[in-house]
Amino acid sequence: MDGQPDQTRRPASVWLEPALALLVLGLVIGTMLGLPTPPHAWVLNLSVCVGAALSGRFPRVAAAISAGALLALLSVPGQYLGPAALSFAINVFAAVRLQLTYWPWILGVVGSAAFVTQGLHSSRSTEELIASSTVLVVLAALAVGAGILWHKAEALIQLERERAERQLLDLRLELARELHDTVAQTLSHASMRAHMAAWEPDATDGMRDQLQEIADECGSAAQDLRQILSTLRSRDAGPLPETHVVDAESLAAFLDRQLGRLTAGHLDGRLVFDIETISAARAAVLGKIAVEAVNNMLKYAREGSTCLIELRSTPESVVAVFTNDTVLRPGRRPTGLGLIGVRERAALFRGTVESTLKNGAWRLEVRLPHGFDARTSTSGRS
Secondary structure (H helix, E strand, C coil), X not given: CCCCCCCCCCCCCCCHHHHXXXXXXXXXXXXXXXXXXXXXXXXXXXXXXXXXXXXXXXXXXXXXXXXXXXXXXXXXXXXXXXXXXXXXXXXXXXXXXXXXXXXXXXXXXXXXXXXXXXXXXXCCCXXXXXXXXXXXXXXXXXXXXXXXXXXXXXXXXXXXXXXXXXXXXXXXXXXXXXXXXXXXXXXXXXXXXXXXXXXXXXXXXXXXXXXXXXXXXXXXXXXXXXXXXXXXXXXXXXXXXXXXXXXXXXXXXXXXXXXXXXXXXXXXXXXXXXXXXXXXXXXXXXXXXXXXXHHHHHHHECCCCEEEEEEEECCCEEEEEEEEEECCCCCCCCCCCCHHHHHHHHHCCCXXXXXXEECCEEEEEEEEECCHHHHHHHHHHC
């Protein structure tokens, strides 16, 4: 639709056309300053540059603005016209760069308007007409060629990025296989041997307790490692995390940075953290869950409202609660809010997820059963 940004080949640099249009506007001001230019001529020249600046986002609307303003410049005496017509090349460049199927129409419409204004209207002799026409033709050719080259360069960059992502995925899969075949299996075998040794007839009660503790610790470590390996194998795992969350201290620091995101989004973020010990895998998963929850807060929370992140430890599990006022209607189902990924991550540890929307408040509660290290620490303190 003309009123919406064109979604075909969305460029990575949205400021390219505005920057080029600003250069043309500077040229217009430099050449027209000091001349007895009518006020409406300034407005029309500015409109031409605005049309060129919008060509990367709204190609059709921008072409219409540029062509209309160029034709309206026919009401201005030719000696008072600036070089704004040269900006038609920006419209053409943007259309070719975006690989729009109708770029020849933009070239024909805006180029014709530029020729009528800059060539026929402002030229006072045949020589000036020929010179102006030559400049416009050369600019059109350069715009088409530059648009094609830019598009090819973007395609090559995209291919390189995809190749790098494939290499990273292959590396992650290879690393996951190696770790599963060596470390995870070794931990599992150690846990099994410790269980068997604990029930040897000549084992004392103290030895049985120690061996049972070793078996439980190895089993818990193997489970955590397998969870990490499942993330490495996932094609949707995304980029590597910026922060290495491995324990309670690093998790708390990571959540503090999430509060910074809420503050930057004009929300009142608050954190309640009451966890002393947590396994590395659970800390990493809770960090990812917190990112999903904060994303939802930034998207749906009322501006200036309080967003609470609460993590605490109970004898049975680690509990994470995310609460905020929301603009969602109570009748809407809590789907499509990143909760699928939250439930999948919680399910890896046989955890539970509960989300509610009541009285304008959104509440997400995640419970993960403790790992061996947290259970041991808890029992040691009791």
